[in-house]
Amino acid sequence: MKRLALSVACAAIVSTAVTGSAQDARLANTTLTAIDGLKVGSVTLPGGTTGCTVILVDGEGVPGGVSQRGGAPGTRETDLLNPLNLVDKVNAIVLSGGSAFGLDAATGTSKWLEEHHIGWDVRVARVPIVPAAILFDLPIGNNAHEHPGPDCGYRAVESATTAPVSMGTIGAGAGATVGKMGGPGTSMKGGLGSAALRMPNGLVVAAIVAVNAAGDILDPDTGKVIAGARKPDGTFADARALLRSGALMPRGGTAPRAVENTTIGLVATNAKLTKAEVSRMALMADDGYARAIFPSHTMGDGDTVFSLATGRWDGQADVSLVGALAADAMAKALVQAVTQATGLPNIPAVRDLKK
Amino acid sequence: MIGVYNIAIMKAWMWAGTAVLVARTVGPPPLANNHGELRRGTPERGQRVGAPQLANKTLTAVPGIKVGHYTLAERPTGCTVVLIESGATAGVDVRGAAPATRDTDLLNPAKMVEQIFGVSLSGGSAFGLSSGDGVLRYLEEKNVGIVYGNRHIPIVPGASIFDLGVGDARIRPTADCGYRAAQAATSAPVTEGSVGAGAGATLGKMAGMERAMKGGVGSAALEMQNGLIVAALVVANPLGDVIDPADGRIVAGARNASGRGFADARRIVRSGAPRGRSGDNSTIGIVATNARLTKAQASYLAQMADDGYARAIFPIHTVVDGDTVFAIATGTRSGEADMITLGSLAADVMATAVIRAAREATGLPNFPAVRDLPNPPAVRDRQ
Numbered sequence: 001m002k003r004l005a006l007s008v009a010c011a012a013i014v015s016t017a018v019t020g021s022a023q024d025a026r027l028a029n030t031t032l033t034a035i036d037g038l039k040v041g042s043v044t045l046p047g048g049t050t051g052c053t054v055i056l057v058d059g060e061g062v063p064g065g066v067s068q069r070g071g072a073p074g075t076r077e078t079d080l081l082n083p084l085n086l087v088d089k090v091n092a093i094v095l096s097g098g099s100a101f102g103l104d105a106a107t108g109t110s111k112w113l114e115e116h117h118i119g120w121d122v123r124v125a126r127v128p129i130v131p132a133a134i135l136f137d138l139p140i141g142n143n144a145h146e147h148p149g150p151d152c153g154y155r156a157v158e159s160a161t162t163a164p165v166s167m168g169t170i171g172a173g174a175g176a177t178v179g180k181m182g183g184p185g186t187s188m189k190g191g192l193g194s195a196a197l198r199m200p201n202g203l204v205v206a207a208i209v210a211v212n213a214a215g216d217i218l219d220p221d222t223g224k225v226i227a228g229a230r231k232p233d234g235t236f237a238d239a240r241a242l243l244r245s246g247a248l249m250p251r252g253g254t255a256p257r258a259v260e261n262t263t264i265g266l267v268a269t270n271a272k273l274t275k276a277e278v279s280r281m282a283l284m285a286d287d288g289y290a291r292a293i294f295p296s297h298t299m300g301d302g303d304t305v306f307s308l309a310t311g312r313w314d315g316q317a318d319v320s321l322v323g324a325l326a327a328d329a330m331a332k333a334l335v336q337a338v339t340q341a342t343g344l345p346n347i348p349a350v351r352d353l354k355k
Numbered sequence: 356m357i358g359v360y361n362i363a364i365m366k367a368w369m370w371a372g373t374a375v376l377v378a379r380t381v382g383p384p385p386l387a388n389n390h391g392e393l394r395r396g397t398p399e400r401g402q403r404v405g406a407p408q409l410a411n412k413t414l415t416a417v418p419g420i421k422v423g424h425y426t427l428a429e430r431p432t433g434c435t436v437v438l439i440e441s442g443a444t445a446g447v448d449v450r451g452a453a454p455a456t457r458d459t460d461l462l463n464p465a466k467m468v469e470q471i472f473g474v475s476l477s478g479g480s481a482f483g484l485s486s487g488d489g490v491l492r493y494l495e496e497k498n499v500g501i502v503y504g505n506r507h508i509p510i511v512p513g514a515s516i517f518d519l520g521v522g523d524a525r526i527r528p529t530a531d532c533g534y535r536a537a538q539a540a541t542s543a544p545v546t547e548g549s550v551g552a553g554a555g556a557t558l559g560k561m562a563g564m565e566r567a568m569k570g571g572v573g574s575a576a577l578e579m580q581n582g583l584i585v586a587a588l589v590v591a592n593p594l595g596d597v598i599d600p601a602d603g604r605i606v607a608g609a610r611n612a613s614g615r616g617f618a619d620a621r622r623i624v625r626s627g628a629p630r631g632r633s634g635d636n637s638t639i640g641i642v643a644t645n646a647r648l649t650k651a652q653a654s655y656l657a658q659m660a661d662d663g664y665a666r667a668i669f670p671i672h673t674v675v676d677g678d679t680v681f682a683i684a685t686g687t688r689s690g691e692a693d694m695i696t697l698g699s700l701a702a703d704v705m706a707t708a709v710i711r712a713a714r715e716a717t718g719l720p721n722f723p724a725v726r727d728l729p730n731p732p733a734v735r736d737r738q
Contacts, residue, residue, distance in 0.1 A: 280674065284670070296662060
């Protein structure tokens, strides 16, 4: 009887979700697509260990910004996001695996946008504005030989929807790993994560991230390690303890090699922001990396955060509040990325750990 | 990345109702080590694994660095001067949107000057930058600086916090303050708390100035087994709360209506309804190491150290914070610097310095310090 009641209740919830308006669906969405006017699509290459994720902006494009603080970045079109420069409308952002090779995915996204006559109007043509960043996943699977290319970027934008973002071992996060401060064989699976924060007044701030950090992932509310370098007994080594013990010193140490990492992400809001304001939003969102990753922004990480402001909400936006929320959403997205990830051979995910 | 995109962002000095304060007389700080007075359970700084702990657990643990304070008697404000008379490679990271700085452009790795000889931190907002003039005068008298003919040009970058809302705004640190702080500089452990540039520092202003607490000067140092030393000094005057990243607990911050507990800036932000945003902010600090770094590496070190602000302060880098971190490398320790370790330690030691700044502060009327709270939050040991 109890079971029957439960199934009836479940059915009721499902039917509400199915028959409810698009507005209801969006309210229930706790990922980046909770922001009206944004679509997300991910494509994972056949091996399942690399891919790309595209964030598509509906319409003419919106102001974007970037914060690039890691020491080993791989990016394209980030200079035009400088508020001193002209272009103030971004059409799509591409996040990709495949290291520098993966920047090619943006070529496919641009092609799709051109076919749909979306881009910066230069009279003779429309030039799609597609900033992009990559992460380094070449040691995983056959990734050293197969990289996300134009086809990946094309299919990802083509498949982009307003549905809640699929998270975990997918798209740009398919080959992502975290917790590499403990040396070879001690890392864990990273992935793609997303989170959204909705304020009572209608302001929405959301984040998406592909986390492939050298460091551990922490819950900033408790300071506890969620995913990270493991000791032989399977417990966490804790990068903070490793660091202070001197175990990471170059000679004989386990310091990660440069460029084998990188966390790339995006924050967005429905607030109306200028290009300078949206740049500050990216800068403040980067604090989410600092809080949920230890260490972050190292010489071996190419950490990059993009930002978008769709401006579809008419309320008064306070940039400091939007930025603080963006950092919060980003930290939550990072925690989601590792908790939603599924493991690969020799690279366990959080869900694979013994409780 | 120096002064990232701050051009289009106006300084927004927004005031919450600031009480008129009775100016507290604070004399020149004692030079004695104050660490004999540390309360039980304060964070363990200067930990050295498998070796005796550093005797000095502050910025002056880095050989060649001297620190001096001068606190004005007329109002809680003042100067804190860091001297490196033999010169050091330096960098800076300015991430707050309302900075008050001088000589930060020359720290760009693409610019010529390779060495600096001091850093001048002060209260007094943009007016306080004059304190750097006094530091230059002091160093010139001692023939310290870049040699130009028969003259020396001391290079002394600086930054100031906004503390004009604490007492009479017409009283600000001047060149004289900088000169006296330089005169007082020694290699003794740094005096922390409500002193020098931190005398008028406040924190936890997300629920308005009337719910704020006292900030101040904090410092911390770590030495690794291989002799690498990383240390930090900070003047914590943020809009946000100070949080211990080891457990996510608030150390000091906006108080709730009863004044007995915290309002929690994270909760205020997540509710989407911050009240009374104050413009009386900026956290300014410095990390130092005995490693030998290039100018680009020093810039990178400053950037990494800024993660310490992000971890120990919520929110940080807002439109009304002028957050700035300087980094200096004295280079007395030879050998290759591992930037991943060094930068990660710098962030760690900076977070500890921020917590110390809150814990070591002494209160002012209307701005209680951590030690003045009826139920001070439990102090946990930091490994």
